[in-house]
Amino acid sequence: MEYVKPRIEDSFSDSPVVKPVKKADLKSNGMHLPEIDRTTKMYIGGKQARPDGGYSVVINDTNGRYVGEVSKGNRKDIRNAVEAAHANNKWGSMTGHSRAQVLYYIAENLAIRKDEFANRLVQMTNQSHADAVQEVELSIERIYTYAALADKYDGHVHHTIHRNVTLAMPEAIGVMGVICPDESPLLGFISTVIPAITMGNNVIVIPSEKSPFSATDFYQILETSDVPAGTVNIVTGGKDELAQVLAKHDDVDGIWYFGTKKGCKDMEFLSADNMKRTWVNYGKYRDWSDKTQGEGQIFLRHASQIKNIWIPYGA
Amino acid sequence: MKIKEIYETMSYGPAPESAEEAIQFLDNHKRKFNLFINGKWVAPSSKEYFDSINPSTKEKLAQISEANEADVNKAVAAAKRALPEWANVGGHQRARYLYALARQIQKHSRLFAVLESLDNGKPIRETRDIDIPIVIRHFYHHAGWAQLRDTELKDYKELGVIGQIIPWNFPLMMLAWKIAPAIAMGNTIVLKPAESTSLTALLFAEICEQIGLPNGVVNIITGHGKTGATLVEHKDVNKIAFTGSTEVGKIIRRATAGTGKKLSLELGGKSPFIVFEDADLDSVVEGIVDAIWFNQGQVCCAGSRLLVQESIAEKLYKKIRTRMESLRIGNALDKSIDIGAIVDKSQLKVITDLVQLGVDEGSTLCQPSWACPKEGYFYPPTMFTDVSPSATIAQEEIFGPVLVAMSFRTHKEAVKLANNTRYGLACSVWTELRTSI
Known part of the structure; x- marks a missing residue:
């Protein structure tokens, strides 16, 4: 595997793969009651947390219209998230089967709120409602795929030397940073975060910078699906700034980055110090809605490392 | 003769x-x-x-x-x-x-x-x-x-x-x-x-x-x-x-x-070699010979840190000292030697300097009584005891025939000491009891 690459990589795109955008519909807003404000916080150690810095970022849709605000995360928030991830030793010690149960539960709770998540996608990306519904459907299906694999992506037994067996066991990398693609705000989030936690990692997620609300809406799903606190931590804000903090952090064991060429270079360069495992897209983009590109065991392989255990037997 | x-x-x-x-x-x-x-x-x-x-x-x-x-x-x-x-x-x-x-x-x-x-x-x-x-x-x-x-x-x-x-x-x-x-x-x-x-x-x-x-x-x-x-x-x-x-x-x-x-x-390693009190010590000693003196210790996954349960530590050290005394060192082409030469002059210096540092930092040095041949780049099998976990020789890869030993009391302590390294390449566990693993 070290001397080959997946053929599918040849079909990745040079620019992000996005669904067609509808023009803004310029109906004037008449006077009406103001809606109840929903403040979007961050999600650290199973709790919603206000940003350390006390700043927020305005998020517009693809036509430039105001959608809302998210917390502007900073270095301190990332450090808190890393600590929370390390404090959680529940998730990694669960069996693949138990993790699958939690993943199915996530899918179940997302399915109940399908319309809400689809509407959110339309609101942020101005894609058609039908495309948005499909993105949610695909997200649910993708969670199923990894739930299915959670107790099946398994190790090997090698017959190495006389009176020895070698168990090659895939283990979680530990605490991982997951920097999500900007495009496909929900499916991109699901396609990266779910495989990473499937293998038992605890993650610090930086969701789509342009369209973060699918991720922030997801807190409530995590909270109601028996996901242990600290398994998924979400910090919103400037993608590359936060990603660099993660890459430099000595207590982060691995990092995935989906974004620009420049960002990929930074990740690899800054990860050298503590020898993090990195997986970056080198500025090549997957079509997340295409199963051959957006999912598969290769994600689990990058979310795990093999420990070889040599066991002597007999006399 | x-x-x-x-x-x-x-x-x-x-x-x-x-x-x-x-x-x-x-x-x-x-x-x-x-x-x-x-x-x-x-x-x-x-x-x-x-x-x-x-x-x-x-x-x-x-x-x-x-x-x-x-x-x-x-x-x-x-x-x-x-x-x-x-x-x-x-x-x-x-x-x-x-x-x-x-x-x-x-x-x-x-x-x-x-x-x-x-x-x-x-x-x-x-x-x-x-x-x-x-x-x-x-x-x-x-x-x-x-x-x-x-x-x-x-x-x-x-x-x-x-x-x-x-x-x-x-x-x-x-x-x-x-x-x-x-x-x-x-x-x-x-x-x-x-x-x-x-x-x-x-x-x-x-x-x-x-x-x-x-x-x-x-x-x-x-x-x-x-x-x-x-x-x-x-x-x-x-x-x-x-x-x-x-x-x-x-x-x-x-x-x-x-x-x-x-x-x-x-890359490098500083791999622990954990010995529990129930282990067969004679097998352990031969294991140590292979772990740290094989290839003059110039092995990335060498078992260079000996972690031994306190109750048997002195007994094991004694056996290791006896074994070190009988190891033979010499020309690589001699079929009856156990240890050959260090690869070159600069590596020999790295080893010599780190061993000196170990002595300076207060660890106890043990080497066999015999002297190495003079004509090549040789270094004798070496063991340090009384090493603190933070000592340089306990943390840095030496890449030579130098074993660093310390003791532990409980399984938990052994695991903590074993993981107290920036490397994570290899580890061996010596016990007769599966429950220890």
Whole structure:
């Protein structure tokens, strides 16, 4: 595997793969009651947390219209998230089967709120409602795929030397940073975060910078699906700034980055110090809605490392 | 010595392996080696050569070419030219070539073993019985993967031109680990052996010629760190595979960041060797000999940190001291030695300095009463006790025959001590009880 690459990589795109955008519909807003404000916080150690810095970022849709605000995360928030991830030793010690149960539960709770998540996608990306519904459907299906694999992506037994067996066991990398693609705000989030936690990692997620609300809406799903606190931590804000903090952090064991060429270079360069495992897209983009590109065991392989255990037997 | 005396002492004399054929090989090349590029032996553009030394005697073995940027360009260009045909020739054809390489090395296995011992200083028993047989197995194994790639790995393809940089501790074995899987999958390679141990790689190049491996599939360029750095930075190299120090690994990571070059790094270790009180101590002692004195301790996954349960610590230390006393050190070609020479002068200095630091930091030094031979680069088997977990010698990789011992009371403490390292390469656990594992 070290001397080959997946053929599918040849079909990745040079620019992000996005669904067609509808023009803004310029109906004037008449006077009406103001809606109840929903403040979007961050999600650290199973709790919603206000940003350390006390700043927020305005998020517009693809036509430039105001959608809302998210917390502007900073270095301190990332450090808190890393600590929370390390404090959680529940998730990694669960069996693949138990993790699958939690993943199915996530899918179940997302399915109940399908319309809400689809509407959110339309609101942020101005894609058609039908495309948005499909993105949610695909997200649910993708969670199923990894739930299915959670107790099946398994190790090997090698017959190495006389009176020895070698168990090659895939283990979680530990605490991982997951920097999500900007495009496909929900499916991109699901396609990266779910495989990473499937293998038992605890993650610090930086969701789509342009369209973060699918991720922030997801807190409530995590909270109601028996996901242990600290398994998924979400910090919103400037993608590359936060990603660099993660890459430099000595207590982060691995990092995935989906974004620009420049960002990929930074990740690899800054990860050298503590020898993090990195997986970056080198500025090549997957079509997340295409199963051959957006999912598969290769994600689990990058979310795990093999420990070889040599066991002597007999006399 | 009289037979009666031998019965008394149970000692035995030297049993030297003949170096004749290896010397013949060096003489055939007039003790001067060029670079192996595109299936031909070419003189280095730099016109510079450096010496390869036999560390057991400090005698000069041969002159080795110093490849510069022009040579690296030439080698990478040759590998790139050879790539399309080699990738398309199909798994079965490649399997046949790998099989031929395995067979040809097997035919000349003793020549490889002797040459490796001469060049590296490792005991002939090791090269003959371990290194070279493993090399051969590797080529057979990957001949198998070449055969299977088109069916078992059909969703995958070759990466392209691979730059490979290998260390001096297992020169030919590292070459096999790097070259066999790479060419099996349809890649072409440029390999740089370590500057102190180039000879078996050059003999391997001759083997490639002999079996008629297509030109440019395997290119061997010799030289120092700068040659390696040039290879790392070459824009037509699609992957770098490196085994060596953590420090250089980090440099390579930074140099290739963002280029899309795939990277395999195999770096250092400071691996714990955990002994519980119920373990069979005599087996443990032999385990320790293999863990830290095998190959003069110059092993990335050497069991260099002995963690022993307090209740048996003194008893085990005593047994180790007795065993150290009976280890034999000497010329690598002597079949009756346990420990050979350190690879070169600079590594000997690294070991000597770190041991001095261990003494200065207050750990207790233990070495056998006998003295090492004077004519080569030798270092005696060494053990430190009373070492604190934060001592330099407990944290830094020494890459020499130096064992660092400390004790623990509970399983929990053992695990904590074992994990108290920035490395995480290997670990062994010695116990008769499965529950301890």
